[in-house]
Amino acid sequence: MKFWYQPLKWWGWFLYPFSLLLLGISKLRRFYLQKSARKNRLPVIVVGNISVGGNGKTPFVIWLCEMLISAGYKPGIISRGYGGKSKHYPLLLNSETEGSEAGDEPVMLFKRLGLPIVVDPKRVNAANYLAEQCAVDIIITDDGLQHYALARDIEIAVVDGKRRFGNQKLMPMGPLREPLSRLKEVDFIINNGEQVDNEITMLLKPQVCKAVDGRAACLPMLGKVNTCAAIGYPQRFFDSLKNQHYQLCKQVPFTDHHAFNAHDFEQFETNIPLLMTEKDAVKCQTFAKPNWWYLPIDAQLPDTFQEQLLQKIKDLT
Template sequence: MQAWYRGARWLWLLWPLSLLFGLISGLRRRLFRLGLKRAWRAPVPVIVVGNLTVGGNGKTPLVVWLVDWLRRQGYTPGVISRGYGGHSEHYPLVLNETTSATEAGDEPVLIYRRTGCPVVVGPKRAEAAARLASLGADIIISDDGLQHYALARDIELVVVDGKRRFGNGRLLPMGPLRERQWRLDSVAAVINNGGPCAPGEYLMTLAPGVLRPVSGEGEAPVPGSRVHALAGIGHPPRFFSTLTEQGFILERQLALGDHQAVTPAQLAELTDAPLLVTEKDAVKWPGGHNDCWYLPVDARLPTEFEHLLLSRLKELNHGD
């Protein structure tokens, strides 16, 4: 909702609802803290990758990075997710090579295809975590779920969009916040996607890879080519800027909502030139364009963040 980031005055009409949201979420958080509501603890460590705001902030690239990094440290990681946008006949759903984004949601499918690690989707994260541990994962990464206190966690990482940050700083629905910014004081690290960084934040940059075919045949477009661009992610302008920085000339830019799929009518206007999309759009691609390519990105994080993670992992005491 762009009004959250433009400071629209009419949002003050939603202040009573924002106050109610804060009271309810605060009460729920306190019930877990006091033990009146029980959190389930997995038999293996749990790392939550979340955010304070609704919408995409860059959690998925960080999750993929974590899977690769943890493997290099000798772990066998797995990922759990709510599977936003997916609809399965049963949960928890263990992803395989034939699982579609319609069933599991686009982000879990992307993570599974990029990493090959076990991925389990379910609205009850404790059930998904238990299923994942039974598959042999010795550490669990929760894609989102910072506010899902029914699942105990060992390490919390929060991703912040460096450009949009916290919008107007108000709670839902007046603003984009699920919890107030004081919550950052209790997490292990704040990861800033793209910068500029506030003090204490770790900068994450996204390095673009080589274009890969979605439905393309022949040679991929090269920098200097005129192309169309489409992005159904949390902040589409970031993708468009990346393409421009690489030298592509963007004839048309179609920005969709996070997780939103393109319609045939929208696609019909983009068939007269190569079409470049994000990797998240590629996993739910409906077809309809015979020259479509996606741009993968890889997260880059500072060694100081790696040292922090190593230190926190050594402090854990599971199974002792």
């Protein structure tokens, strides 16, 4: 909601009682869930955030998994599978799994990484399945900071360097899921795009655009394009295209995790290339046209952080 990232208006205080209610519920929920949480036999790294909306968490998860593989580990990923609905859980992804079944982010991660990924609304069940049925030695939880039923060994919070925490109020008064004090408890804070004391700067580097329909083709990084995005913060994607000197003819934001269909794209001119995010592309592959493209994003983080994280993992074993 836009008003979360603007100076608080007088009418916003009418939402204050609901924010207090959320605070009370979240504290009670955390207290009872942590009491019964059981530690998995494998190390568990939770990647998440304390605010609503896109923070750059998915590119970080990709970087984390690729870094662990290069260090000799065999990571697997668990996810709630937001936006998907499966007939059975836990759901182990394969090359035929669609976003409507597992959610767009898990499918995108599977296509990019090819790692074991298990989806289950109850992340404890997903973690147990991954540990028992898959050849992994470390578990990455995608967006699970508030899922306290799952014990964790390392917590990593990703922060939007541009929007930060908006008006710093709890929902529905502001964008926070938990108070800012929660960040004092995590092991690492990753800042997407800015340099802030006690936070690790992550830079997102766009790659060459690829065809949504899977063809081995690339789009030159120049010229006019239409664009759309169904992510938590679409403007970040649009701004990144402008920074690459694309000329944006039409920019259309959709709600996060929007379930695309062919009719959504009738508003775009067919003679102008259409550019979307990698997460959105996995939902459009079956009906994509030849001039639809997506932009892969890679994360870059300091070598010092990699060393600190690997040392922390080694201390667990």
